[in-house]
Amino acid sequence: MTGKEEYVRGIFNAIAPRYDLLNTILSFNCDRRWRRFTVAQTGLKPGYKALDVCCGTGMLSLELARAVAPDGQVVGLDFSPRMLEIASSRLANDPNGHLVRLVEGNAIDLPFPDNSFDCATIAFGLRNLPDIKKGLAEMRRVVRPGGRVVSLELAKPTLPFFKQLYYLYFDYLVPLIGRLGVGLDGPYSYLPRSLKGYPHQAEILQYFRELGLDNARYFELTGGIVAVHVGIKR
Template identity: 65%
Template sequence: MQQYSGKNKEEFVHGVFSTIAHRYDLLNTTLSFNRDKYWRRFAVAQGGLQPGGSALDVCCGTGMLSIELAKKLGDNGRVVGLDFCENMLAKAVENVAKTPYKNRIEFVQGNAMELPFADNTFDCATIGLALRNVPDIEGCIAEMRRVVKPGGKVISLELAKPSAPVFKQLYYLYFERLVPLLGKMGVGQDGPYQWLPDSLKQFPHQSVIRDIFSRTGLKNAFYHELTGGIVAVHVGTK
């Protein structure tokens, strides 16, 4: 398993997601057994968002979490989705165009490590299934905290490490053996979906991510484990 960090990781991840953008949503739903929709709804529900508020979706990918945020914020709400991958943003624009929320969501190309927004801009900042992919987890969370208003929430929805015996072994067997194979069938080439199990191995346990939230100055940091602990939703308050 190759290790990636810093600029090297950014370039590698950009290449992965540029390759899989056209099949990303279908494969997410398939590989999660259609649980990804529930995970996004649950994550957004932790934000305490009110109609007319604002939210930033960091590493927004194909915009599915951005759409969920827009549903919560209502007609006068504002969502900004940010991603550094052109192909993923193009797919996000296409996805949002099919919804009633296209006038409430703006997409911006940018880097999660240097968010192009002023301090205290948004009521909430989310990152969905992408914290594993940033070159500096603590730096990314700190940037999200910076752009959130006092009292606002920073939320991460991410793959986690289940602990239940038997289920844990079955999950890792599926994730390490079948996911790359199914991903290869979906995108037509080796490689891109091998990043999923590899990146999870390198990613800290959910309790460590909670501690990172606290270190950046977020208060009352906690997490929920969903679907047997295969994903975790972390929440912290500025």
């Protein structure tokens, strides 16, 4: 495991108990709508099989489970044991939780055979990977031909004025709210840094195309503060 992976894993283990609450607060409760929009792009139907990479506390995994119910399957993979513990508790209290199987593993070395899933998703995890292209390539590898690779991630808004307000919020208020929420300085100071080093959504689209994902496109949501990328495996 690389230095970045160890660092990020430590962060997510530390913030796991408050992760969902803070996501809702920091996104002004938009995160639920973002996840639902993401699932709508997957092409999933009842009986399908989906992989949720960097599944965290299982919020997107459960949205996927609703799409494949009553007899489909979702595998949620994450490298943070603490996040998976929270996910396990959530699944136990949801009527579709039995459709989700949790696996501890690495996003850039997925422990699954080629062509295993009808879709692979990742939500707010791509920018944390030590090698974004390799992570996307692994997702493409495990999806069957005709299946989709879908990413929901923070993006870089371009609208004048809104862009400046957004970065003021992200650079100053997000670390403050995060520190109050988890009692630690580091985790939510890392968040704005991780976005600044992350490619623009147009560049991520190019990665999708370079991997041979057909009909690759992206959707900017909520003024472009997040983007959903979609591509179909040939």
